[in-house]
Amino acid sequence: MADERTAHWRRIDDRHHLHPFTTFRELSAKGSRVIVRGEGCYVFDSEGNRLFDGMSGLWCVNVGYGRERLAKAAFEQMTRLPYYNTFFQTTTPPVAELAARLAAILPAGLGRVIFGNSGSDANDTAIKSVWYYWNLEGRPQKKNIIARSLGYHGVGVGSASLTGMRFMHEPFDLPLARFHHIGNPYAFAVGEGLDEETFGSTAARWLEDKILELGADTVAAFFAEPIQGAGGVIIPPASYWPEIQRICRKYDVLLVVDEVICGFGRTGNWWGATTFAIEPDLLVMAKGLSSGYLPISAVALGARVGDAIWAGEKEFAHGLTYAGHPVAAAVALENIAIMEEEGLETRASGPIGRHFASRLAQLEEHPLVGEVRTRGLLACIELVEDKAARKPYPADRKVGLTCRDISIDNGLIMRAIRDGMVLAPPLIVTEAEVDEIVEKVSRTLDDTARALGR
Numbered sequence: 399m400a401d402e403r404t405a406h407w408r409r410i411d412d413r414h415h416l417h418p419f420t421t422f423r424e425l426s427a428k429g430s431r432v433i434v435r436g437e438g439c440y441v442f443d444s445e446g447n448r449l450f451d452g453m454s455g456l457w458c459v460n461v462g463y464g465r466e467r468l469a470k471a472a473f474e475q476m477t478r479l480p481y482y483n484t485f486f487q488t489t490t491p492p493v494a495e496l497a498a499r500l501a502a503i504l505p506a507g508l509g510r511v512i513f514g515n516s517g518s519d520a521n522d523t524a525i526k527s528v529w530y531y532w533n534l535e536g537r538p539q540k541k542n543i544i545a546r547s548l549g550y551h552g553v554g555v556g557s558a559s560l561t562g563m564r565f566m567h568e569p570f571d572l573p574l575a576r577f578h579h580i581g582n583p584y585a586f587a588v589g590e591g592l593d594e595e596t597f598g599s600t601a602a603r604w605l606e607d608k609i610l611e612l613g614a615d616t617v618a619a620f621f622a623e624p625i626q627g628a629g630g631v632i633i634p635p636a637s638y639w640p641e642i643q644r645i646c647r648k649y650d651v652l653l654v655v656d657e658v659i660c661g662f663g664r665t666g667n668w669w670g671a672t673t674f675a676i677e678p679d680l681l682v683m684a685k686g687l688s689s690g691y692l693p694i695s696a697v698a699l700g701a702r703v704g705d706a707i708w709a710g711e712k713e714f715a716h717g718l719t720y721a722g723h724p725v726a727a728a729v730a731l732e733n734i735a736i737m738e739e740e741g742l743e744t745r746a747s748g749p750i751g752r753h754f755a756s757r758l759a760q761l762e763e764h765p766l767v768g769e770v771r772t773r774g775l776l777a778c779i780e781l782v783e784d785k786a787a788r789k790p791y792p793a794d795r796k797v798g799l800t801c802r803d804i805s806i807d808n809g810l811i812m813r814a815i816r817d818g819m820v821l822a823p824p825l826i827v828t829e830a831e832v833d834e835i836v837e838k839v840s841r842t843l844d845d846t847a848r849a850l851g852r
């Protein structure tokens with residue numbers, strides 16, 4: 399029996415709150431878990447359970463919970479100036495300073511930013527910037543946008559059209575016209591028979607095929623995450639990105655990297671683009687920009703698109719009330735300062751990242767595990783019915799969800815994506831905490847195997 403407060407919160411939540419991505423009747427029968435507090439890598443629920451947050455909230459609390467410096471930065475800015483806008487030729491100090499700070503840490507050439515409030519609106523801003531750019535260039539026919547299956551770019555009408563997930567399209571009559579999808583470099587699922595590197599360049603050439611099919615003079619941009627996150631931590635072979643870059647250059651297609659998950663140290667550098675030596679024309683960020691402490695996002699523009707938009711004679715008729723929110727900007731600045739002081743931007747590519755990879759790799763021995771993929775502090779453990787054949791369970795057995803629930807009961811929050819168990823712990827995770835994760839995953843795999851009657 400839940401205590402009285404918990405029962406109360408569950409009741410009002412059930413009655414009045416429609417959650418994201420939820421089957422409401424199912425949640426209603428179970429009741430929400432109520433999270434009340436966070437500290438370091440842990441969150442606590444209203445019933446007193448202490449859970450290791452293996453997902454950093456939703457891939458965002460990179461500096462961990464309970465950072466008083468971020469609370470103080472918000473308090474100070476809120477007391478001084480809680481809000482002013484950046485329309486009508488005004489700015490505020492934290493916003494101007496954050497733009498310059500980002501320009502200093504962004505990949506070379508990305509020198510201007512447009513602020514927003516979420517990854518979804520930032521992707522919509524990127525789409526509109528790309529279309530606006532080709533109109534400015536006098537090439538209005540260049541409007542098609544190519545993205546990938548299992549790419550996740552958000553839920554706006556444009557950003558959901560970029561997203562490559564059928565279950566997010568069909569109920570909403572999406573994608574819009576002009577949005578096209580190609581296959582992704584998911585070697586574990588579709589790369590059978592080819593060695594990794596051959597598969598990587600083959601998958602990249604699907605972009606070339608699509609550009610040629612649509613006509614290069616109609617294609618505006620290619621949008622992709624350096625590593626696909628919500629699609630299942632799909633890490634491309636080394637041959638993939640150089641080939642994508644070559645194809646974009648050859649056909650004059652703008653390259654937009656969505657760094658909403660990969661940015662801010664997740665792959666071991668400030669940017670996934672650095673990890674994979676990508677030179678994007680535009681770069682989209684959110685989540686780790688404030689470590690999730692407040693909503694803020696941004697689109698960074700390289701010289702080509704940024705200078706053209708800057709020099710446009712007409713007004714750039716786009717912007718959000720809270721774009722460049724001074725409190726969110728102050729928190730983002732302090733978050734970047736913390737990351738630099740503690741070396742968090744590269745921590746995932748150092749000893750802790752290696753420890754994470756090597757400890758998790760040991761789980762490949764487990765009879766339920768088909769593959770373990772890691773890069774930086776991102777991982778996916780693929781559960782399979784038949785290890786030798788890498789054959790997944792039928793989707794209706796919901797093995798991933800079973801494993802996720804068992805994991806939470808064991809004190810570890812993992813995210814199930816199909817039957818891939820995903821981890822993206824805070825970048826402050828210690829070696830002892832990695833060992834704790836692995837111990838809990840290991841126990842969870844045994845319990846899951848038992849629940850499946852194996």
Ligand code: PXG
Nearest residue numbers: 516517518550551552623627628656658659
């Ligand atoms: N791009 C990427 C790469 C993302 O991962 C977005 C854009 C959209 O951001 P907003 O702030 O609008 O949510 C995301 C968000 C999941 C999950 O199920 C992942 C995200 C959001 C919600 C759930 O893993 N990523």
